[in-house]
Amino acid sequence: MGRVSAQDWARAALDALAEDGFAAVAVEPVAARLGVTKGSFYWHFANRRKLIEAALALWEADSEQIIANLWEITDPARRMRTLLGAAFGDPRDAAIAFRLIGAADDPAVAEVARRVTARRLEVMRQTLEELGQSPDLARRRVLAGYGVYVGVAALRRIGMLDDPAEFVETAVAEMGLDLPR
Numbered sequence: 001m002g003r004v005s006a007q008d009w010a011r012a013a014l015d016a017l018a019e020d021g022f023a024a025v026a027v028e029p030v031a032a033r034l035g036v037t038k039g040s041f042y043w044h045f046a047n048r049r050k051l052i053e054a055a056l057a058l059w060e061a062d063s064e065q066i067i068a069n070l071w072e073i074t075d076p077a078r079r080m081r082t083l084l085g086a087a088f089g090d091p092r093d094a095a096i097a098f099r100l101i102g103a104a105d106d107p108a109v110a111e112v113a114r115r116v117t118a119r120r121l122e123v124m125r126q127t128l129e130e131l132g133q134s135p136d137l138a139r140r141r142v143l144a145g146y147g148v149y150v151g152v153a154a155l156r157r158i159g160m161l162d163d164p165a166e167f168v169e170t171a172v173a174e175m176g177l178d179l180p181r
Contacts, residue, residue, distance in 0.1 A: 004034050006044040006054060013055035018095040022103055025052055056112040059096055063116045067123055076130035077177070083124065084171050087149055088164045094153035101150060121146060128175060141175045148174065 012033045016024040024030075026048060031038045045051045066086065073079040087094070100113035121142050128138035148171055155161040172178075 004036055004040055007058065008034060009041065009044055009051060010054040010058040013051050014059055014096060015092070017055065017099050018092045021099055022052070025055065027051075053108065056100075056109065060112055060116050063093075063119065067119060070123060076127045080124070080127045080131070080175075080177065081168075081172070083127070084145075084168045085165070088152065088166075088168045088171065091153070091156055091164055094149060094164065095157065098150055098153035098157065117146070128177075131177065133176065137176075145171050145175055 009030060012030050013025045016030055016033060027038045027041045030051070031041055034040075041051070045054065070079055070083055073082055097113070097117070100109055104110040104113060124142040124145065125135070125138045128141060129135060133141065148167065152161060152164045152167055156164060
């Protein structure tokens, strides 16, 4: 592969996290995933913890970019359909969210998971309010919808579900929406 950057390491760490959990976010397995020696790791990071922090920062930055792109969609119905399609169509991100929730005993992990989840819920809540739902109803529906998202990730992890995208229509209906496709 040649020379790899700190961001390459962080992205590979996120892939390992999504597939096999935090135990897989270790120097040697991530180096093997990248096709480099572990010496490359120490050029960029002092220790495993710094790699995990970089991976979490990258996941948060990726999430913020998705949110920024969503706000460019002025029609709230189209924004919500796009959001749900992206969420249920990206099993990697759902797996990362699920893994972070499972590792919430670590205060640093919990803080990132909390921050990203809060931002995602806020976008959804504001969009439902733009579509005419009361703040309280929007809040409850968003929490239920996000619970489905994480639950689908859990079911996928144990092999009970192959295609999470099939839940987009269910999520739309559960949020009380009649959104165009």
